Amino acid sequence: MASKALLAFFLLFLTSSTLARRQQWQQQQQNQCQIQNIQALEPYNTIQAEAGVTEFWDANDQQFQCAGVDFIRHRIQPGGLLLPSYVNTPILAFIERGQGVQGVILPGCPETFEYSPEGQQGERSRQGSEGRSQLQDRHQKVENLREGDVVAIPTGAAHWLHNDGDNELVAVVFFDTQNSENQLDENHRRFFLAGNAQGQQGQEQSRPRRQEQDPQRQSRRQSRRGGRQEEQYENSRNIFSGLDVEFIAEAFNVDREIAEKLQGQQDNRGHIVNVGRDLQIIRPQQHQQQQHGGEGQRRRSDRRRGGSGGGGWSNGFEETICSLKLHENIDNPSHADFVNPEAGRIANLNSFKFPILEHLQLSAERGQLQRNAIRSPYWTINAHSLLYVTEGALRVQIVNNEGNSVFDDELREGQVVVIPQNFAVIKRAGEQGSRWISFKTNDNAMISNLAGRVSAISSLPVDVVANSYQMSRDDAQRLKFSQRETVLFSPNRDQGRRASA
Incomplete structure (x- = not known):
């Protein structure tokens, strides 16, 4: 009887503690949204790279805190490549100006874009007595982007962006830091797969930051957010730099020289690098992609009208995560x-x-x-x-x-x-x-x-x-x-x- 009473007390304690923490969190959120004054915001800091700049809004501003969001803007010069990286939040971006090509790596999805030695896309060249496939390149699908496109990138999906046009590519990027898939903290954190941002130290062009008049308010901001968001773009190295070079060489089955290049120790170009406009990428022609997109839109509309007969919008086969636009x-x-x-x-x-x-x-x-x-x-x-x-x-x-x-x-x-x-x-x-x-x-x-x-x-x-x-x-x-x-x-x-x- 005593053990049952003790168990009941323990469960009641856990429930009370959970409810208390939830109420405290809700109260904090409500306090953050007790806004008495909203201001129009402009970028307050700019990080320069070899082939472009990234502009940052103040993630610690009260209105950003209320909504649990963050916002930046990339300006990529013609021939510029935003290096591969991933983020701990879902991303919604808008192509304000220019054009480019984007790749998103979705875990578990096949490499469906292939290039054979004969130069035929999507066809394999059989060579050798065992008939093994020898491919010059293969990768996950890429998509052509143009002005007016909204781009969706799932949490943690590695992605890159290349400006293959004649004009500057301007992309604004929205981060939902309070999304349930972000379990780190209220910061958007970018993890680079390549490059060495520390090599850019001293080259960034920062705008004067707003002076904080209220020291207590500044302290509250620092306690809620773990520092400036742009520090990761100017003071961080790619994730391979923290791994032992011998482990990298063994994992990739390459020599030490290649493993050291992965770490990017001698790379001082920043997070946007100049690769030229003739980057060799396997991709469909622009008009083919637009036509395919229209057909996909019609198929989705048909399914949502109940075409599958099951009342749902998808039957699980017609559109998987790997084929989602x-x-x-x-x-x-x-x-x-x-x-x-x-x-x-x-x-x-x-x-x-x-x-x-x-x-x-x-x-x-x-x-x-x-x-x-x-x-x-x-x-x-x-x-x-x-x-x-x-x-x-x-x-x-x-x-x-x-x-x-x-x-x-x-x-x-x-x-x-x-x-x-x-x-x-x-x-x-x-x-x-x-x-x-x-x-x-x-x-x-x-x-x-x-x-x-x-x-x-x-x-x-x-x-x-x-x-x-x-x-x-x-x-x-x-x-x-x-x-x-x-x-x-x-x-x-x-x-x-x-x-x-």
Whole structure:
């Protein structure tokens, strides 16, 4: 009886301790999102490499802490190669400008791209009395990237990126550091497979960092995040450098000289190296890849409509992790969800259109507003959002749960702001119009509009509106039905109403 009582007490203690830790963690998260002021953020530090630069936003900023995200931007010169590496978080990237070719190594997947001595891709050359295959090269598939592509990379998947175009390749990269697959800490950590960042010391071009006025706030930041994220790009060596050279030689069955080259001790090029634009890579032609992508999109749509007969979107054979497409062009007109010729358009890329996002638990939104056009005020039900302006200027207002404005400013090209979950927001383009990309921490982020034909206010009964806002029934009807556009509001109509009033 005593042992049973002791066991019951022990289980109760464990349960109480677990609940206490969970409540403490939830309280910490809630405290981090008690935001009273949000600011537009620009890169505060830049690391220079041989063939490009990487720009860093402040991961310790309060709004990044709230959303549990991080953000960087690569600028890769023509012929530049971002060296192979992997990260402890899922990645969602956007090709802002330029073109390139990307490779992602998925563990357990076959090397399906092959080159034979005769120069025929995908065909094997039989040589020798035993008929063994002799291949000049083989590797996992690669994909051509172009402006407007959204790139999805699973947690821990090694990847590389090469600029094979004539212009600079600009890629912005979003990290979800609070994703359940990241079990290290709240930092994004990049593990390089090649290169020697320590060889770049003294060559980086850092921008002046913001001065921290509150020492206590600085201390809290340092305790939450383990230091500057960019240190790993300028002070770290690749992972082979920490292994014994004899072990490396034995593991790869190579001589010591090759093993030492893997460690990159004499490499001082940084994390983006110049390899030229004629890098020999086995890949499909651009038009073939686009055609295949369209066919894959139609097959996915058919399955989601129940074509497999099982009610699910996949039967496990038609699309495996090895054959999943890892990029989708969000600028493709077929992805547009809302279009108003007088105001602009919005395209959402979620797991229904881009299946791998279901695994990453992330999604993206591409928006375009014409001059002075307005995006209906709304809130995001189930996700934080990181908003990055790619063109023009965008006036943004953000309101918290207390009804206080936490942001009311103009976002310019290259600036970032985080919109916490459920915070109300409205956007209006400047005189030159605006375009943006938003990254969201849910693979099927849901929006609830406040104004427009299909919105929270228009869906309320007239009498509820009248009594809620202390207005006449006629005014309530005008409030509900005057705005007949759905999500994107054209500027002329609004201006005409104000002028007639």
